[in-house]
Amino acid sequence: xxxxxxxxxxxxxxxxxxxxxxxxxxxxxxxxxxxxxxxxxxxxxxxxxxxxxxxxxxxxxxxxxxxxxxxxxxxxxxxxxxxxxxxxxxxxxxxxxxxxxxxxxxxxxxxxxxxxxxxxxxxxxxxxxxxxxxxxxxxxxxxxxxxxxxxxxxxxxxxxxxxxxxxxxxxxxxxxxxxxxxxxxxxxxxxxxxxxxxxxxxxxxxxxxxxxxxxxxxxxxxxxxxxxxxxxxxxxxxxxxxxxxxxxxxxxxxxxxxxxxxxxxxxxxxxxxxxxxxxxxxxxxxxxxxxxxxxxxxxxxxxxxxxxxxxxxxxxxxxxxxxxxxxxxxxxxxxxxxxxxxxxxxxxxxxxxxxxxxxxxxxxxxxxxxxxxxxxxxxxxxxxxxxxxxxxxxxxxxxxxxxxxxxxxxxxxxxxxxxxxxxxxxxxxxxxxxxxxxxxxxxxxxxxxxxxxxxxxxxxxxxxxxxxxxxxxxxxxxxxxxxxxxxxxxxxxxxxxxxxxxxxxxxxxxxxxxxxxxxxxxxxxxxxxxxxxxxxxxxxxxxxxxxxxxxxxxxxxxxxxxxxxxxxxxxxxxxxxxxxxxxxxxxxxxxxxxxxxxxxxxxxxxx
Numbered sequence: 001x002x003x004x005x006x007x008x009x010x011x012x013x014x015x016x017x018x019x020x021x022x023x024x025x026x027x028x029x030x031x032x033x034x035x036x037x038x039x040x041x042x043x044x045x046x047x048x049x050x051x052x053x054x055x056x057x058x059x060x061x062x063x064x065x066x067x068x069x070x071x072x073x074x075x076x077x078x079x080x081x082x083x084x085x086x087x088x089x090x091x092x093x094x095x096x097x098x099x100x101x102x103x104x105x106x107x108x109x110x111x112x113x114x115x116x117x118x119x120x121x122x123x124x125x126x127x128x129x130x131x132x133x134x135x136x137x138x139x140x141x142x143x144x145x146x147x148x149x150x151x152x153x154x155x156x157x158x159x160x161x162x163x164x165x166x167x168x169x170x171x172x173x174x175x176x177x178x179x180x181x182x183x184x185x186x187x188x189x190x191x192x193x194x195x196x197x198x199x200x201x202x203x204x205x206x207x208x209x210x211x212x213x214x215x216x217x218x219x220x221x222x223x224x225x226x227x228x229x230x231x232x233x234x235x236x237x238x239x240x241x242x243x244x245x246x247x248x249x250x251x252x253x254x255x256x257x258x259x260x261x262x263x264x265x266x267x268x269x270x271x272x273x274x275x276x277x278x279x280x281x282x283x284x285x286x287x288x289x290x291x292x293x294x295x296x297x298x299x300x301x302x303x304x305x306x307x308x309x310x311x312x313x314x315x316x317x318x319x320x321x322x323x324x325x326x327x328x329x330x331x332x333x334x335x336x337x338x339x340x341x342x343x344x345x346x347x348x349x350x351x352x353x354x355x356x357x358x359x360x361x362x363x364x365x366x367x368x369x370x371x372x373x374x375x376x377x378x379x380x381x382x383x384x385x386x387x388x389x390x391x392x393x394x395x396x397x398x399x400x401x402x403x404x405x406x407x408x409x410x411x412x413x414x415x416x417x418x419x420x421x422x423x424x425x426x427x428x429x430x431x432x433x434x435x436x437x438x439x440x441x442x443x444x445x446x447x448x449x450x451x452x453x454x455x456x457x458x459x460x461x462x463x464x465x466x467x468x469x470x471x472x473x474x475x476x477x478x479x480x481x482x483x484x485x486x487x488x489x490x491x492x493x494x495x496x497x498x499x500x501x502x503x504x505x506x507x508x509x510x511x512x513x514x515x516x517x518x519x520x521x522x523x524x525x526x527x528x529x530x531x532x533x534x535x536x537x538x539x540x541x542x543x544x545x546x547x548x549x550x551x552x553x554x555x556x557x558x559x560x561x562x563x564x565x566x567x568x569x570x571x572x573x574x575x576x577x578x579x580x581x582x583x584x585x586x587x588x589x590x591x592x593x594x595x596x597x598x599x600x601x602x603x604x605x606x607x
Contacts, residue, residue, distance in 0.1 A: 002026040002056070003483075004068040004142075005154040006040035006121055006130070007163075008206055015039035018159045024328070025070070025155060025483045033057045033066055036125055037206065042068040045353070045486055053092035057123075060100045061089055064125040067099045070155050071118030071140045072490070074247045079113055103131065108201055111217045115247070115496065119196070121153055129212070130204040136218045136496045137360070138185075138198030138471030141479060147192045149209045156480075158330040160193050161605050168192075169606075174332075174568060174598075175441060180428075181334030181594050182472045184445075189331050198471050218496070220466060222459040226504045233509060234523040236501065244495035245271040248356060255354035256280035258344055259308070261296025263367075263517060264358025264493060266532050267524055272356065273304040281306040282348040282355065284340055287314040288543040300532060311347050313340075315551035318542065325597070326604040328484035333601075334594035335473050336544045342481040349485040359474050360494035363465045364502040365520040366510030367537070370427045371458045377423045378457065380413040388414040412439070421448040424461055428469070458507040470494070545589040549582055556596055563599045565607060 003022025005015070012034045019030060019041035026043030033040040042056035057066040073079070076095035079102060084090065088101040095116075102110035103122050108131070117139035122131040132153060134142045144153040145160050152163055161167065168191040173183045183189050186197050196202055196214075203213040226233070245268060249255065257272055259265050259281035273279050283297040294310055301308035318339055325338065348355045362368055380391065392414040412426045418439070425442050451464035475491070482489035492498075505519060512518040521533045548556050557578065561571060574595070580586040 002045055002070045003043040003155045004041070004070050004119065004121060005152075005159045006038065006068060006123075007152040008038055008130070008150065008204070008209065010034050010037060010039055012039070014163075015041050018154065018162060019043055021158045021162055022155055024486055027486060029055050031056045031068075033068075033123065036123070037128075038123055038130075040066070040068050040121065040123055045488060053094065056096060058092070058094065058096050058100055060104050065100045065104055065122060066125075067096060067103075067120055067122045069096045069099055069118065069120040070142075071116055071120070071135065072248075072250075072488070073098060073114055073116040073118065074250060075113075075115040108133075108215075108217065111201060117490070119155065128206045130206065131201065132196055132204070133201040133217075134196045134198055136199040136220075137466070137475065137491075137494050137499070139475050139479070139491060139494070141476070142196040143188060143193055144196060144202070145193050146204070146211060151204050151209070156330050157188055157190070157193065158327075158605075160188075160190065161330060165190075165192070167606060169566075172444075176445065177332050177334065177598065178569070178594060179425075179441070180472070181590070182476060183331055185468060185472055198467075220463070220496075220499055220503050222454050222456070222463055222503045224504055225506045230509065230519065230522065233505060233519050237520060237523040240498050240501055241267065241493070242271050242274075244492040244498045245356070246275060247495070248490045248492045249275055251354050253353040254280070254351070255356065256282060256348060256352040257306075258348065258355055258357045258489075259283050259297045259300060259306070260358075261293055261298075261300055261532065261535075262358065262537075263521065263524075263528070263533060264361035266300045266358075266528050267361070267520075268356050268358050268492065269300055269304055269306060270524070270527050273306065279304070279306045280348075280351045281308045282344050282351075283308070283310050284344050284347060285310060285312050286340075286542050287312060288546060291541065291543050293538065296532060296535060299529060303529065309347055309351060311343075313343055315543075315547050317343070318547065319552060319555060322596075322600070324484075326601045329476075329480050329597075329601070330605065331476075331601070332598045333476060333480070334590075334597045335477055336590065336593050337541060338477050338481060339542050339544075341477050342484065345481045345485050345487050345489075349487040352487075354488045354490060355482070356490045356492060357478060358493055359478055359491045360470060360499075361517070361520070363462055363470050364493065364499055365505075365517045366458060366462065366507060367517045368461075368465075369514070369516065369537070370424070371461045371507075371516070372511050372514055373427055374420070374424055374457045374461050377413050377427055378420065380410070381415075381417055381423055383414075415439070419449060420452040420457070420460060421446075421464070424448075424452070424464060456507050458511055459503075462503075462507075462510075466499075544593060545581075545587050548589050548592060549584070553582070556592060559596050559599050560592060563603070565602060569595065 003025030005018045022043045026045045029044035031042045057068050059066045073095040076098045079098045083101045090097050118135045119140040119142035143157050145165055170191045173187045173189050176184050186194055199218040200216050205212045257269050259269055281301055285292045285294040395411050422442055451467055452460040454460050478489050509519040577588045581588040
């Protein structure tokens with residue numbers, strides 16, 4: 001992977017400065033194009049074609065087109081052969097070079113041919129335009145600023161934060177962050193700085209100093225469903241996942257795999273082992289026994305004879321890492337699993353340059369209980385008033401006498417009837433202490449409603465996650481954590497051809513009698529042990545709740561409550577919730593982590 005940055009004027013000093021902000025993404029080579037009224041830079045981590053011929057920017061034959069590219073094109077060899085037949089001459093063995101010749105041959109049509117994870121900018125000298133594009137799922141990031149005749153793009157927000165633009169918090173993005181621990185798909189935390197949406201391309205007219213086109217080139221659909229039996233589905237799942245994993249093993253440097261012992265990462269390892277002679281796998285464990293799932297990873301490692309690396313971490317390791325995170329997560333990010341993800345990336349980078357993960361399996365194959373709970377939420381929300389009243393009173397009694405927060409949270413569904421997207425966001429969101437808190441604010445995110453267009457509830461929920469949760473949270477987390485240590489992460493379960501197939505699998509095969517990922521698990525019976533396939537699902541978590549009550553209590557309290565540089569939340573209300581958390585009767589660790597990470601980010605980048 002790499003880092004890219006550029007802008008629509010010539011300034012050698014500024015482009016050098018901004019490129020240096022991306023050293024962690026590509027410390028091995030750099031390259032610059034400062035001419036023709038533009039400045040473009042590239043920081044390279046060498047994965048394919050390690051020679052000087054792979055240095056970017058890369059040009060076409062007459063140097064009228066050049067590209068700066070972050071990512072990998074897994075089918076570049078077949079595209080290259082097709083272009084060579086049309087007369088294009090290649091000077092390297094790099095996957096990057098197919099982009100300049102492909103753009104020259106097909107224009108925006110190039111994007112339909114690419115299988116990969118990418119974000120890139122092509123400078124077209126003849127048309128005097130920038131052509132920016134991002135992969136179908138948003139695996140690779142791309143930010144841009146467009147105001148007052150200035151256009152700046154970059155792999156990470158930090159290149160904009162270090163530019164001479166006005167840094168103003170976008171209040172809508174902040175409100176979204178406080179609910180969902182990340183920023184929205186197209187917005188960033190800063191006003192006038194946007195993200196190019198996944199599966200979109202943008203054309204910036206350098207003459208007119210304006211965006212002339214911003215269009216979607218691909219979408220996924222759950223509308224058409226496969227008409228075949230369980231055995232045929234299992235066969236195709238095995239075949240297609242293996243094809244995707246095998247394609248993503250292309251590399252001129254060592255590669256390995258993250259291994260949590262969960263279904264998805266274990267699937268990746270089971271296939272990789274066929275093709276990688278000495279396979280390194282990586283996992284971590286925390287010092288609290290209830291968070292230690294290392295025995296599951298060991299089962300998989302032993303079965304497939306991998307070289308397994310596992311390290312234990314504790315609260316001090318977490319504290320030290322917390323102080324580094326705001327630099328690499330240069331936008332506020334509050335998913336606590338950023339910590340174990342960052343730690344396992346540190347372990348992996350000691351041994352390999354590329355690591356494959358199982359990210360995306362839950363969203364495509366129905367892995368979250370909330371997918372079937374949406375049915376229940378809808379039934380409760382659309383009950384007659386008398387039914388809601390009875391259940392509401394029962395939940396209140398359960399909460400009062402048993403102090404079970406889960407009962408209190410379900411009170412959200414006994415109020416006024418709500419659209420499906422509101423119900424799902426309530427299921428998804430961890431920031432609701434209870435009652436109807438936040439319902440009105442959630443209604444402002446009405447653009448979510450377009451994801452709920454199918455007759456099937458589970459398909460709607462998965463569709464929503466593929467467009468929102470996956471690119472805004474999971475892929476951001478993995479990209480920043482891996483790139484912080486100069487590690488390339490690959491995600492074969494969201495190969496777009498595999499994803500198109502998975503979307504067509506009827507949801508009753510994905511979730512059966514509340515068994516999540518039913519058909520995926522059935523496909524891998526006999527390959528993976530049942531104790532892996534049918535183990536209770538747990539997230540990739542850490543003892544955040546306990547750390548905030550014990551080892552990190554004072555440290556976290558200070559960052560949250562002694563911070564006085566803005567007034568975005570009510571500290572008196574927060575103090576009450578903090579005390580409730582300390583009693584052990586309530587768990588507000590996610591809420592406090594959100595605020596803590598925002599404060600640390602603010603202190604790093606806004607002061």
